[in-house]
Amino acid sequence: MLTLFHYPLFASSRFVRLAFGEYGEELALIEEKPWLRRKEFLALNPAGTLPVLLAEGDVPIVGASVIAEYLDETRGVLKRERRLFAEDPMHRAEIRRLADWYLTKAETEVTRHLVRERVLKPLIPSVDGGGSPDSGAIRAARSNIKQHMKYTNWLAGTRNWLAGSRLTYADLAAASMLSVLDYLGEIDWSDYPQAKEWYTRLKSRPSFRPLLGDRVRSMSPVSHYADLDF
Amino acid sequence: MLTLFHYPLFASSRFVRLAFGEYGEELALIEEKPWLRRKEFLALNPAGTLPVLLAEGDVPIVGASVIAEYLDETRGVLKRERRLFAEDPMHRAEIRRLADWYLTKAETEVTRHLVRERVLKPLIPSVDGGGSPDSGAIRAARSNIKQHMKYTNWLAGTRNWLAGSRLTYADLAAASMLSVLDYLGEIDWSDYPQAKEWYTRLKSRPSFRPLLGDRVRSMSPVSHYADLDF
Numbered sequence A, B: 001m002l003t004l005f006h007y008p009l010f011a012s013s014r015f016v017r018l019a020f021g022e023y024g025e026e027l028a029l030i031e032e033k034p035w036l037r038r039k040e041f042l043a044l045n046p047a048g049t050l051p052v053l054l055a056e057g058d059v060p061i062v063g064a065s066v067i068a069e070y071l072d073e074t075r076g077v078l079k080r081e082r083r084l085f086a087e088d089p090m091h092r093a094e095i096r097r098l099a100d101w102y103l104t105k106a107e108t109e110v111t112r113h114l115v116r117e118r119v120l121k122p123l124i125p126s127v128d129g130g131g132s133p134d135s136g137a138i139r140a141a142r143s144n145i146k147q148h149m150k151y152t153n154w155l156a157g158t159r160n161w162l163a164g165s166r167l168t169y170a171d172l173a174a175a176s177m178l179s180v181l182d183y184l185g186e187i188d189w190s191d192y193p194q195a196k197e198w199y200t201r202l203k204s205r206p207s208f209r210p211l212l213g214d215r216v217r218s219m220s221p222v223s224h225y226a227d228l229d230f
Helices: A011-022 A039-044 A064-074 A089-120 A135-143 A145-158 A169-183 A193-203 A206-212 B011-022 B039-044 B064-074 B089-120 B135-158 B169-183 B193-203 B206-212
Strands: A002-006 A027-031 A052-054 A060-062 B002-006 B027-031 B052-054 B060-062
Touching: A002 A011, A011 A027, A011 A064, A011 A089, A011 A169, A011 A206, A039 A052, A060 A064, A060 B089, A064 A089, A064 B089, A089 A135, A089 A145, A089 A169, A089 B060, A089 B064, A135 A145, A145 A169, A145 A193, A169 A193, A169 A206, A193 A206, B002 B011, B011 B027, B011 B064, B011 B089, B011 B169, B011 B206, B039 B052, B060 B064, B064 B089, B089 B135, B089 B169, B135 B169, B135 B193, B169 B193, B169 B206, B193 B206
Parallel strands: A002 A027, B002 B027
Antiparallel strands: A002 A052, A052 A060, B002 B052, B052 B060
C-alpha cells in the first residue's frame, strides 16, 4: 500500500484521496501539519507542501497535479472507461486546465485563506503563526466564492461532468475544493442548482465517503456536510 | 504556425518559447497585457492569465505546464534523445516537481513581485493598478532569491542538467525564471558558480537567443544580460 502525507481540510490532499479511491486503491494516510516544518517531512519535500505520495520504493512524488499524472501513467492508462483522464491531447489539456483552476486559482483566491483563518489559526500557537483570524482576509476570500460557484454551475449545466461526458480529474479537483468550503458552511447551494445536482452525484460515490467522515479539532462541519440529501 | 499569447518578462511565457525553440518549431507571438483584461483574450482564457497557446484548430491551451504536457504528447514523444521529458513515470514526476518549483513556487515568492513592482507598475496607469513601486514588496521578494539560487546551485552541482543527465523541462523552467531576474540585475552570479556554469550552457543555446533580444519599455536589461561570457 502506498502512503500519502495529507491534511484533511486541504483540497489538494482530498483530490489525491478521491483519485485513488476511484481506482479502488487504498492509501496509508499520514496527517502532516506542514506549518511545523518537520525535518523528516522536509527531507521528502524541500518545498514543505502537501500532498506528498510515497510511491513504489518510497520515492516521494510531490504535489497534487504531479501525483495525478503519475497515477494516470501507472494505473489510469489501464482503466479503460473508468480512467479519470482522456486519451486525446486537447481533451487532456482541458481537464488539466480545469483541475488547475480549482486546485490553484480557487485555492489562491478563496480556499487557502478561509482554511488558514477559520481552521488553522485557532489550532496553531501564535509563535508559529496562529492567533486571531483576520476578518479582512475572510471577507476578501468570501467575495471570490461567487465567481467560482457561477463557473461551476455553468460547467455542470452544459456538460454531464465538468470536462465532458465522463468523470475526470476536473470533477475531483472541483469537488475537493467545494467540499472544503462546504465543511465550513461557506456555500449557499440553493443559488446554484446545477452545481448542486452535480455535487450530489459526486458526494454519493464510495470514493467520497472517507472525506465525509473527516473532522478537525478546531471546527465541526456544518450539519448538512455529510448528508447525501442536502 | 501556432500562436502564443505571451508577455516578454513573464517566466511562464519564456518557458513555452524555449520549449518550442528547442524543438525547432516557430511560434507566432502576440504580446498580451493581461492587466488590461481584453474581452477577446478572456474569451480564450476566462482566468485571464498567460501563457495561452492557440493549438491546431485555434483551440486555446491554457497555462505553461498544460502547454508543456500538450507539446510533449503531440511532439516531444517523437523526439527521442531530444525529448524534453523522460519516459519513466518517476523521472517524469521529478521533472514536473522541479518545473513547478520554478514556475509556481519561485514565481510566487520572488519573480512575480519584482516584475510587478519594477517593470509593470511604471507602465500601467494608476487607475489600472500601476503607480509607485512598493519597496516592502521588493525587499521581501529579494530576501527569497538566495534560497532559490542555492537550490539551483546545488542541483547544477550534483547533476549534469537539473533533473538528470539530459536537458528537460526542469532546466527550461529554471532558466526562464532566472533569466527574468537576470534581466533585472537581481542575481549575483559570482556566489553561485555551478548555477552560473549551467546557465551559461543554456544561454548559449539557439533557443535562448530570442529571449536575449527581449526588451520592455519601462526598463532596459543589465549590461551582461545578453552577454554569453558574463
